[in-house]
Amino acid sequence: MATDSTQIKSVIKFFRWFCNPDYAEDIEGDLMERFEKNKTISGDFRANMKLTTDVFRLFRPGIIRPLKGTQKLNSIDMLKHNILITFRNFRRYKGNFLINLIGLSTGLASVLFIYLWVSDELATDSYHQNSENLYQIRTNHKNSTGIKTGRGVPGLLLDEIENDLPEIKMAIATTDVHEYTLSTEDDSYKANGRFASEEYFNLFSFSSLKGNLKTALSDKANIVISASLAKRIFNSTDVIGKSLDWHFWNNSKSVIVSAVMNDIPSNSSEKFDFVMSWDYYHDDMITFKGWGNYYGRIMVQLHPDADVSATNEKIDQILIDKQGSDTVDTFLAKYGDQYLYNKYTNGVQAGGRIEYVWLFSIVAFFILGIACINFINLSTAKASHKTKEIGVKKTMGASRLALMGQYFTESVLLGFISLLVATALVWLLLPYFNIVTDKQITFQLDGLFILVAISIIFAVGILAGLYPALYLSGLKITESLKSGVLKGSGRAVGRKALVVFQFSISIILIVATWLIQEQMEFVQQKNLGYDRENVIYFEREGTLLEKSEEFLAELKSIPTIETASTSGFMIGGANSTGGIEWTGKGDDERIEFWETRLGANAIETLNIEMVAGRSFSNEFATESESIIFNEAAIKAMGISDPIGKTVKHYSGSKQIVGVVKDFNMLSLHTEIQPSFFLYRPDFTHFVMIKLQKGAEIATLRQIETVYESFNPDFPFKPKFLDQDYQALYASENKIADLSGYFSILAILISCLGLFGLSTFTIEKRQKEIGIRKVLGSGVLNIVYLLSRDFTAMVLIAIVIALPVSYYLGRSWLENFAYNITLGWSFFFLAGFGALVISWLTVGLQTINAALANPVDSLKDE
């Protein structure tokens, strides 16, 4: 019986729980009446069963209590109430609200910017359909000085791998992008282009505007041009079949437009406006097709199930067989990864741009953290304003969860408003951001962005709201209702720790930015062993190929030209070779030299210092058999007393006529490398001119006039050598700019928080200050009293931040072979700077408070 009655009880309990309270009474009566009747007819068990089924059959819409019932209504009401209270709080503490809003929205804006930047970086080159299985064959050159990683492979490799390796689905050869001249009958244009084999457009997913890209490179005389180039040259994109002339140095070729492609997407690491046939390049332009000549860039698409390292071993074996030695190893680098993972040290992948992607993601996180800390600190500091409210609410029966709900509502709502402001900021500032980062990021409100935005709001809400919610909701009723100072809120160790954290991060960012900027300055000022200021160069094309001597003679009549010469010197290096033999060379010894062809006077134009022997001169008939090394090369070869000795170059034996002081034509990421000059005025690509300082523009105009009289068919497009040099550091310069902006933001947001905190503290200590003044305390004394705490916090932050930034700075500087020394002045100044900034932040208020008339603060109680 007992079990029966418990069953009935629980069934009825269930019924009461779900039933619409308006109906509950009479239906329950019916249930009981029926139950009693059933009991007399068919016994307890049956009656029980019937009751149970009846109750379950009552569990249906129409009977079940509607959702607006008390419980649910309550939580919606609570939400409404919370939002209302939140808005009232915003309005009441406008200062706090503004500090939080400004801090969070700028913080969020930088997070959004970094998100856009990072996702753009990650998306680079990933739009190719075959991206999963797309690899570039790269080479590691083993030297006596270490392993050098290159992009080039022998062009002959293409045929070998295409036929012999089943793992390879498709393979293409291409060249680096270079600026060439294209001409029509009327005019000529400079444009970036490359050569690529027939299947190039099958391997890469570039889209066609006119014509079929897949077959567009089938003929040597075909050219594919981009839509914008078509518009530039022909003013139309309907240009299939039109002819163009392509020129490079002493080559030219008539080509016919076979297809027009859409412009290369902005998230492509290589941008070019035309593609010509690899077959033409390989058959007609490369005169020296050897297995030691690394002029090709080969990309392969592997079959999805192919083993990458096994495939690479086969490729490497081909190279070993063909070269007869194993000085060069191949490896397969994923094509889409190469943009971000572009750095190799000693043949091993060593990061690259991906480090900056990580770095900025972390910076974004910290900036957001700093902004959240402001919210945390200000709301816990203001807790004393809220103690009564919390006490009353708790007395009325508010649960801890409900109270936490209120603070979470506040922080999430603030996060939401800040995100709106941040989105507007991003939208407004994106064009400038694109200029700084040299990107074409567009801002789209797509699903992913909304997802990111919502998760950011909740992350901020929880990050910022968690501590205040726990802290405030945990206050004891009796304590919070008793008037008096709240325990712990005055000292607030946690709050101070957070301020210390904020300032540590800010100081680290300041030091980092400063360091980057100093290093970039150093790099740009550094004497590289050649003069790059006011040196211009342009390509020798058209008539300049034959008449370069006459052209140079004509230029002599311009007085503001210091020197002019033909030259093959290129920043970043053009050709490198291992093809030098000298007496005393060991069998396995191999040195990779940079080879540069020069005309007479070129060494003078570049102002490279001679340490021994003489420079090139056109007065010697046999000058083409002369060679000039740099000191590093002489040292690497171990030749003593080099002048007059002969070495064997791959083109014949050469006599050493001079040695120049070391110069660095690469970036300062690398050490000075062995290199040599050959006298080959006819084989130089450029005319190089050193202009007199101060008259550059006028001189350029005069040069242009002379140029046009010689070479009317070609555009005059001179380049400055130091611009090329700066381009070597383009990514570092962008990073320097970006980190500058972000660290300024970080310190600003930190100071905002400090400002809010100090306002609050001063407000609370007004009476104390008044009494102290009445008792004879001086203004300075009070200023000291008020700023002591903040100073201590910033000092602790400095102590924490400096070792960390020293460590980080040193590891960044290791990227450069030549770098600034990390002096203590750096850290001292950065720390001192932070201190001064924090003083300025609290200073004005402190002084105001100290100067206030004590009567004002003491008159009423």
Place this chain on the structure above:
Amino acid sequence: MGKYQLGEFEEVVMLTVAILYGEAYGFAIIEEMEKRLNRKVSIGSLQTVLRRLEKKGLLESEFGEATKVRGGKRKRFFTVTSVGKKMLEEAKEQRLGLWNAIPNIALND
């Protein structure tokens, strides 16, 4: 807004409420329906219909006195409103109209 049409079960429930004039509360209605129509009626389905009809204004209800039986729970007595009565009459007339329209021959087998 179309005119509300009574369902079959709704009509039966309303008629039963009318039969039990003054005594029509949940359990009694079920007893009456089971007795007269020989069909099983669950409390759930009946109550849903009662509440629905009440909401539509075809029935109205009030609590009776509390008694010792039924665990002290009050009964809720339903009565047909004048609108409900009109609905029932209409339904009846429609049926009759249909019946009258059947030619004699159709149902003679």
